[in-house]
Amino acid sequence: xxxxxxxxxxxxxxxxxxxxxxxxxxxxxxxxxxxxxxxxxxxxxxxxxxxxxxxxxxxxxxxxxxxxxxxxxxxxxxxxxxxxxxxxxxxxxxxxxxxxxxxxxxxxxxxxxxxxxxxxxxxxxxxxxxxxxxxxxxxxxxxxxxxxxxxxxxxxxxxxxxxxxxxxxxxxxxxxxxxxxxxxxxxxxxxxxxxxxxxxxxxxxxxxxxxxxxxxxxxxxxxxxxxxxxxxxxxxxxxxxxxxxxxxxxxxxxxxxxxxxxxxxxxxxxxxxxxxxxxxxxxxxxxxxxxxxxxxxxxxxxxxxxxxxxxxxxxxxxxxxxxxxxxxxxxxxxxxxxxxxxxxxxxxxxxxxxxxxxxxxxxxxxxxxxxxxxxxxxxxxxxxxxxxxxxxxxxxxxxxxxxxxxxxxxxxxxxxxx
Numbered sequence: 344x345x346x347x348x349x350x351x352x353x354x355x356x357x358x359x360x361x362x363x364x365x366x367x368x369x370x371x372x373x374x375x376x377x378x379x380x381x382x383x384x385x386x387x388x389x390x391x392x393x394x395x396x397x398x399x400x401x402x403x404x405x406x407x408x409x410x411x412x413x414x415x416x417x418x419x420x421x422x423x424x425x426x427x428x429x430x431x432x433x434x435x436x437x438x439x440x441x442x443x444x445x446x447x448x449x450x451x452x453x454x455x456x457x458x459x460x461x462x463x464x465x466x467x468x469x470x471x472x473x474x475x476x477x478x479x480x481x482x483x484x485x486x487x488x489x490x491x492x493x494x495x496x497x498x499x500x501x502x503x504x505x506x507x508x509x510x511x512x513x514x515x516x517x518x519x520x521x522x523x524x525x526x527x528x529x530x531x532x533x534x535x536x537x538x539x540x541x542x543x544x545x546x547x548x549x550x551x552x553x554x555x556x557x558x559x560x561x562x563x564x565x566x567x568x569x570x571x572x573x574x575x576x577x578x579x580x581x582x583x584x585x586x587x588x589x590x591x592x593x594x595x596x597x598x599x600x601x602x603x604x605x606x607x608x609x610x611x612x613x614x615x616x617x618x619x620x621x622x623x624x625x626x627x628x629x630x631x632x633x634x635x636x637x638x639x640x641x642x643x644x645x646x647x648x649x650x651x652x653x654x655x656x657x658x659x660x661x662x663x664x665x666x667x668x669x670x671x672x673x674x675x676x677x678x679x680x681x682x683x684x685x686x687x688x689x690x691x692x693x694x695x696x697x698x699x700x701x702x703x704x705x706x707x708x709x710x711x712x713x714x715x716x717x718x719x720x721x722x723x724x725x726x727x728x729x730x731x732x733x734x735x736x737x738x739x740x741x742x743x744x745x746x747x748x749x750x751x752x753x754x755x756x757x758x759x760x761x
Contacts, residue, residue: 344367344368344369344370345363345364345365345366345367345368346359346360346363346364346366346368346396347360347364348368348403349368349396349399349400349403350395350396350399351399356395359387359391359392359395362383362384362387363384363387363388363392365380365384366378366379366380366384366388367450367453367454367457368396369454369457370400370404373406373408373409373410374409374410374412375396375397375400375409375410375411375412376411376412376413376414376457377396377411377412377413377414378414378453378454378456378457379413379414379415380415380448381415382415384415385413385415388411388413389413393411396411397409397411414457414460414461429497429498429499429500429501429502429503429504429538430498430503430504431494431498431503431504431506432503432504432505432506432533432536432537433504433505433506433507433511433512433515433533434506434507434508434511434515435506435507435508435511435541435543437491437494437495437498437506438487438488438491439495441487441488441491441492441495442491442492442495442496443456443459443460443463443492443496446485446488446489446492447612447615447616447619447644448612449608449609449611449612449615450609450611450612451484451605451606451607451608451609451612452484452485452489452605452606452608452612454603454604455478455480455485455486455489455603455604455605456489457603458476458478458601458602458603459476459478459489459490459492459493459603461473461601462474462476462493462573462575462600462601463492463493463496463497465573470571472599472600472601473600474567474571474572474573474574474600475567475568475573475574475575475576475597475598475599475600475601476493476573476574476575476576476600476601476602476603477576477577477578477581477582477597477598477600477601477602477603478490478576478577478578478603478604478605479577479578479579479580479581479602479603479604479605480579480604480605480606481579481605481607481642481643482579482643482645483643483644483645483646484605484606484607484608484643484644485605485644486543486544486577486605487543487577489605490541490543490575490577493541493575494506494539494541494575497538497539497573502538502539502573503536503537503538503539504537504538504539504540504541504573504575505533505534505537505539505540505541506540506541506542506543507541507542507543508542508543508544509542509543509544509545509546509547509548510547512542512545512547512548513547513548513553513556515530516553516555516556516559516560517553517555517556518530519531519559520555520556520559531559531563534563534566534567535566537572538572538573539567539572539573539574539575540563540567540572540573540574540575541573541575541576542575542576542577543577544577544578544579545576545577545578545587545589545597546578546579546580546587548560548588548589548593557589557590557593558590560593561590561592561593561596564593564596564597565596568596568599574597574599574600576597578597581598581602581604582594582595582597582598583595607642607643608641608643608644608647610637610638613636613637613641613647614633614634614637616644616647616648617633617636617637617647617651618633620647620648620651620652620655621633621651621655624655626655626658628654628664629664629727629728629729630694631666631691631694631728631729631730632664632665632666632669632729634690634694635666635669635670635687636650636651636669636673638690639673639678639679640678640679641678646676646678649676650672650673650676650678653672653675654668654669654672657672664729665729665730665731666687666729666730666731666734667731667733667734684734684735684737684738685701685737685738687730687734687738688701688724688730688734688735688738688739689701689738691724691728691730692720692724694728695720695723695724695727695728697720699713699716699720701738701739704716704717704720704739705717705738705739705740717739718749718752718753719753721735721739721746721749721750722749722750722753722754725746725750726750726754732746732747732750
């Protein structure tokens with residue numbers, strides 16, 4: 344929920360409601376968490392708004408006491424830059440480059456990020472509700488990134504982790520149950536020696552084909568819970584779900600602690616990710632191109648990164664990143680985009696704050712006084728917005744040669760400094 348759901352719409356709280364409009368609040372029994380995006384929001388809550396937020400939360404939820412925790416999404420406790428003192432056991436490979444600082448947060452993944460940060464701050468020996476994390480969502484939405492970020496933080500604090508991908512975890516358990524006596528005990532001893540178990544994508548576990556694995560998994564979860572150890576898991580669906588074939592005892596234990604989803608990124612998050620991907624490789628891309636990609640129907644973060652990488656290769660090869668080239672790359676990824684040329688130009692003109700619209704400027708009986716405005720608009724669309732002359736020509740109902748002449752004449756008139 345947001346601040347408008349906590350504080351009344353009165354003049355007294357007008358500034359607070361405005362300054363904290365982007366803060367996400369989450370209520371859990373008597374504990375309120377404020378997920379902030381920057382130091383300004385954190386400082387304002389701590390110094391000016393904390394008492395008001397707590398008091399009105401108590402009224403809203405009918406609680407006698409409420410505790411407020413403030414989390415800044417890009418500043419977790421414990422840095423993965425610290426020298427790792429813990430270790431990774433099992434067959435999983437830890438991504439050292441996955442941390443909280445380079446995870447791009449948005450409305451579709453903020454709760455999952457906050458939950459992961461909370462787990463990173465937790466200590467062994469606490470109840471499972473504080474030490475278990477289950478993140479669910481589709482492919483390429485950031486589950487693995489958050490899982491590795493948590494593990495990096497725990498290892499930096501000296502924790503030892505047994506880490507497996509889902510299929511490898513199932514194979515490990517199958518190998519153990521097929522062994523006898525001492526060999527079985529030694530294989531399963533791993534889960535008693537570590538501080539945490541992490542399994543990325545539990546979808547490979549299936550009760551029909553692996554009933555013994557499922558029973559062993561339940562016993563492992565019981566050991567983690569009773570020992571106050573960490574359990575870190577990801578999956579496509581939320582147990583219990585008909586699409587999973589897990590026994591109920593496993594399903595209920597997996598969701599013992601923090602449970603959060605990662606959803607399809609909205610336009611704002613897509614835009615932030617695109618800007619970050621290009622910034623990482625030092626490429627400057629005009630805002631019109633970034634907006635065009637962000638407006639496309641891209642359903643996961645991984646595809647956004649692949650598209651940006653492909654465009655980076657195009658740029659390095661000396662190709663201009665105009666609308667048509669970007670649209671071509673999107674088409675290769677089977678992304679529904681390319682809006683009609685008129686829509687591309689209209690959106691660009693709106694961003695340019697043009698008071699006279701495309702329909703008016705493309706009239707065949709255009710008044711004389713609007714010719715200069717039309718030509719200047721065409722020049723800006725091509726030179727400043729990165730739209731190809733071909734698209735501008737189609738939008739205005741002219742030939743590309745005519746657009747080239749108009750743009751060239753204005754550039755020549757403005758001189759070398761243009």
